[in-house]
Amino acid sequence: MKGKITMECKKVKEKLSASIDNELKDNDRQKIEQHLANCPLCRQEARFLSLAWNALEVWEKIEIPDNFEVRFWQRVREREPKKLPIKRLIRRIVEISVPAAAVIILVMGLILGNYLGNYLGNILYPIETKLSNNKVISLEKKDILYLDNFDDLPPESVGNVYISLVSQKKEGY
Amino acid sequence: MILDPDIKLMLEFIEGDISAFEQIMNKYKEIVINIAYRFIQDRSTAEDIAQDVFLKIYNSAKSYKPKARLSTWIYKITANICLNELRSQKKYLKNISMDEIGETRDFIQTNPFENLEKKELKHLVKEAIDSLPDRQRMVIILKKYEDLSYQEISEIMGCSVSAVDSLLQRAKQNLKNKLAPFL
Numbered sequence: 001m002k003g004k005i006t007m008e009c010k011k012v013k014e015k016l017s018a019s020i021d022n023e024l025k026d027n028d029r030q031k032i033e034q035h036l037a038n039c040p041l042c043r044q045e046a047r048f049l050s051l052a053w054n055a056l057e058v059w060e061k062i063e064i065p066d067n068f069e070v071r072f073w074q075r076v077r078e079r080e081p082k083k084l085p086i087k088r089l090i091r092r093i094v095e096i097s098v099p100a101a102a103v104i105i106l107v108m109g110l111i112l113g114n115y116l117g118n119y120l121g122n123i124l125y126p127i128e129t130k131l132s133n134n135k136v137i138s139l140e141k142k143d144i145l146y147l148d149n150f151d152d153l154p155p156e157s158v159g160n161v162y163i164s165l166v167s168q169k170k171e172g173y
Numbered sequence: 174m175i176l177d178p179d180i181k182l183m184l185e186f187i188e189g190d191i192s193a194f195e196q197i198m199n200k201y202k203e204i205v206i207n208i209a210y211r212f213i214q215d216r217s218t219a220e221d222i223a224q225d226v227f228l229k230i231y232n233s234a235k236s237y238k239p240k241a242r243l244s245t246w247i248y249k250i251t252a253n254i255c256l257n258e259l260r261s262q263k264k265y266l267k268n269i270s271m272d273e274i275g276e277t278r279d280f281i282q283t284n285p286f287e288n289l290e291k292k293e294l295k296h297l298v299k300e301a302i303d304s305l306p307d308r309q310r311m312v313i314i315l316k317k318y319e320d321l322s323y324q325e326i327s328e329i330m331g332c333s334v335s336a337v338d339s340l341l342q343r344a345k346q347n348l349k350n351k352l353a354p355f356l
Contacts, residue, residue, distance in 0.1 A: 018338055051356040055297075056317050069198065071224060
């Protein structure tokens, strides 16, 4: 087909889609129609666009499946938070709280027992020591710093030699 | 001011009337499933998408505020779920190769358009739509099969009317290029 693409053709082509969709104002639509009447290239373009557009109509709708609503309400029920009956709720609370209470009582018993043991032990079995003025005092275990709390003295240290000498003197050397 | 009857139903549903929701679902289920089917081109997935759309409507009742027509809102939910589904499936456009066009063109030359069976044309149409980028595909479906205005489509797609026009121009050009050899 003979014809020359002009600036006007480019503008018309931009409006062909809206023209097919009846989205143009009357004024614009008339201008398009006038141009198409005189321009074979644009007329051909409009024709092919319309053919392609109309060809889409062959694609029919699909039917809704019979179980659509049944499936939907099933999904709604699955997603809703389950409401427990009162009796089951109470039983659930009891099932959780009784073992929890037992564990708490056990732990408290251990802590209390340890405390009482230390307290009674100090009273029934006091640790007595004699001071240099022959006065005897009772010491609580916490007040005594046992020698085994200290690290061993190095063999050639003054402290170790002193303790060796003292030990020998006690044994009568 | 006359209230959109669908918005009235939605408000009744929010008040606790389940039958109002059922009426909404009855009215829109065919529309929703067909938009999904034409977009995804898989019946099973389209049904799942339609279920998701109505679940979203059902669960959004408490936060629903009637700003636009209910149909616009439903279309918007449908379009968004379809677009997300396509992205999650990581479906890429299938470009019809020149060899395929050549073979089909040879077929058409010896078999004029009038002899092209409806089934074959439907297949070509499906492939042509499937080859479109996702947003072009959606506007084509909303315009051609739902006959919505550019203004309505712009509200659904969340873009301007001129953007809808531009998308449709490009989509139609692409469809023309795919289908013209057979028309």
